[in-house]
Amino acid sequence: xxxxxxxxxxxxxxxxxxxxxxxxxxxxxxxxxxTFCKGILEEAAVISSSTGIDVVVFLEDTHGxxxxxxxxxxxxxxxxxxxxxxxxxTPHAIAIGPTGEIAGRVTLSANGQLGALAASLP
Numbered sequence: 001x002x003x004x005x006x007x008x009x010x011x012x013x014x015x016x017x018x019x020x021x022x023x024x025x026x027x028x029x030x031x032x033x034x035t036f037c038k039g040i041l042e043e044a045a046v047i048s049s050s051t052g053i054d055v056v057v058f059l060e061d062t063h064g065x066x067x068x069x070x071x072x073x074x075x076x077x078x079x080x081x082x083x084x085x086x087x088x089x090t091p092h093a094i095a096i097g098p099t100g101e102i103a104g105r106v107t108l109s110a111n112g113q114l115g116a117l118a119a120s121l122p
Contacts, residue, residue: 008081010074011067016056018081020100023052024121026114029082029092030057032068037091040108041069047118048073058082095120 006018026044030037044055055073058081062068069075081087085094085102095103095117104120106113 008076008078010076011062012074014074016074016076020096020098021054022098023054024098024103024118025054025056025096026118027081027085027094027096028055028057028073029085029087029090029094030059030069031090032059032061032063032065034091036108038069039111040091040093040114041071041073043111043114045072047115051118051121053118053121058087093117097121 008016008018010016026047028040028044041057047053048055057069057073057075059068059075059077060079060082062077067075089107091108092105093108093114094105097103104117106117108114
């Protein structure tokens with residue numbers, strides 16, 4: 001589903017390219033100022049540092065907050081990515097395999113779900 005060469009700008013100006021990655025990727029779909037999402041992001045940072053899985057956070061809108069989730073994972077505001085991956089509930093996570101396929105997806109409602117999703121990546 002991912003297409004190489006699609007560049008999006010993060011809230012800090014960093015360019016994030018949607019393309020498959022050898023270690024896989026976790027796409028996190030949040031709303032701004034979600035307290036539960038901040039905990040998920042901390043879990044994602046641990047997963048990323050221990051596995052090398054790339055994490056990207058997507059928001060539909062920042063609701064006026066310049067960088068609602070500061071940290072190592074880039075935050076991209078893009079309604080199109082929500083539509084592309086048919087995400088209509090947040091917080092939501094999608095595991096993208098090394099060839100760009102969706103390896104798994106879950107609407108997050110409890111701690112530990114993200115780790116289980118990351119484990120679905122080869």
